[in-house]
Amino acid sequence: MQDTPPVILGDEPGSFPYSVLTERHPAIIRQVSEAFPYGPERRAALDALLDDCTKGVIEPLPADAHDRDRWREWGAAAYAGRPWTDVPWLWAESYFYRRLLAAVGYFTPGTWQGVDPFRPAKLAELDSEETDEELAALDDLADLSEPEQDRALLHGSLWGNRADLGFRLSAADGTTPGGTPPLVADDSAALWSLLRPTGTAELLCLVADNAGRELIPDLLLIAHLLTRGRVQRAVLHVKSYPYFVSDATPADVLDALRRLRSAQGEARAYGDALWAALTDGRLAVRAHPFSCAPLPYERMPDDFRGEFAPATVTVLKGDLNYRRLVGDRKWPPTTSFADVTAYFPGPVAAVRTLKSEVITGLDAGTEAALTAAEDQRWRTSGTHALIQVRR
Numbered sequence: 001m002q003d004t005p006p007v008i009l010g011d012e013p014g015s016f017p018y019s020v021l022t023e024r025h026p027a028i029i030r031q032v033s034e035a036f037p038y039g040p041e042r043r044a045a046l047d048a049l050l051d052d053c054t055k056g057v058i059e060p061l062p063a064d065a066h067d068r069d070r071w072r073e074w075g076a077a078a079y080a081g082r083p084w085t086d087v088p089w090l091w092a093e094s095y096f097y098r099r100l101l102a103a104v105g106y107f108t109p110g111t112w113q114g115v116d117p118f119r120p121a122k123l124a125e126l127d128s129e130e131t132d133e134e135l136a137a138l139d140d141l142a143d144l145s146e147p148e149q150d151r152a153l154l155h156g157s158l159w160g161n162r163a164d165l166g167f168r169l170s171a172a173d174g175t176t177p178g179g180t181p182p183l184v185a186d187d188s189a190a191l192w193s194l195l196r197p198t199g200t201a202e203l204l205c206l207v208a209d210n211a212g213r214e215l216i217p218d219l220l221l222i223a224h225l226l227t228r229g230r231v232q233r234a235v236l237h238v239k240s241y242p243y244f245v246s247d248a249t250p251a252d253v254l255d256a257l258r259r260l261r262s263a264q265g266e267a268r269a270y271g272d273a274l275w276a277a278l279t280d281g282r283l284a285v286r287a288h289p290f291s292c293a294p295l296p297y298e299r300m301p302d303d304f305r306g307e308f309a310p311a312t313v314t315v316l317k318g319d320l321n322y323r324r325l326v327g328d329r330k331w332p333p334t335t336s337f338a339d340v341t342a343y344f345p346g347p348v349a350a351v352r353t354l355k356s357e358v359i360t361g362l363d364a365g366t367e368a369a370l371t372a373a374e375d376q377r378w379r380t381s382g383t384h385a386l387i388q389v390r391r
């Protein structure tokens, strides 16, 4: 493998990571402070975090924080006292969400304990007309052949990561504003060869990304594979607490299930199938503490590795999981995806729309065509996507 390139920091004014730390995070604090009638104590904590993010340095967690030791191991000991923009971007973003939850009292006994500050926005998306339309589209899907359904459901899950497209039956055949193909890499044939209709696949692990309009198609894909006997069991990995605004937690899985089961037609049948699979154990939901770690998956603890090791394939959804899978580094785009994911326990698939700079596994011609048409915008605009598989 080539020399390992540097980790992405948020220290370049004008760069996307810098804008996330200096503009997006303060905006999220303001948005959260309007989501609920937090009292003076919580508001003061939110104001202090805002001040900290805009002018200050990284503060350690308080001495009585339940996870202080874990965070020290994850890097807080080394990074405390340094500006937010000078530490790995992935680390700074993750720590921001941990601090935000502390500010709203998520971990403290009292009114706000366990209250997801992002839930109002998540529910609004789940209950939107767009979700109604996507669920109604399932009725037409039932008339398609199984390979067509496979493709539609995989693409629904893929583009659900952008949460503005539903089941695009011909996504890979379309074009983007720059005239380049939407999919920059497509190993879907390799993915389907692991999940053959003969039903020999023992276990699918799906590491979810966002709740709402991404989680719904993820669940539909799982339901499809289970009901057709294409996998015997599935485990859905979600976040152990609210994270990156819209990431799915166990409560979001239940909300999505409620949404499916209160729909009509095929959507309801999918919801019922998922309910039955949860009840009899063919589907399980996990929320490991490492799901919200500020670290790449290469550093996952042994018990988490043990979750993925028996899987026929682990599918990782979304941009953030991709950054953690390959390492949030300035990889040359032609770096081998197979090499950088060789550490992962078992076959692994990335299903992601491109929303940050990190990319591996492109062929040189694809990279050149994308850059010629769009400069570097293809990396972050969300108009491109990939399906990459390492068997």
Ligand SMILES: O=P(O)(O)OC[C@H]1O[C@](O)(CO)[C@@H](O)[C@@H]1O
Residues within 6 Å of the ligand: 020, 024, 093, 161, 209, 210, 244, 318, 319, 320, 321, 323, 353, 355, 356
């Ligand atoms: O929801 P996704 O696909 O994981 O994307 C989240 C992305 O958005 C960002 O939070 C930037 O706003 C990135 O840090 C992250 O990679």
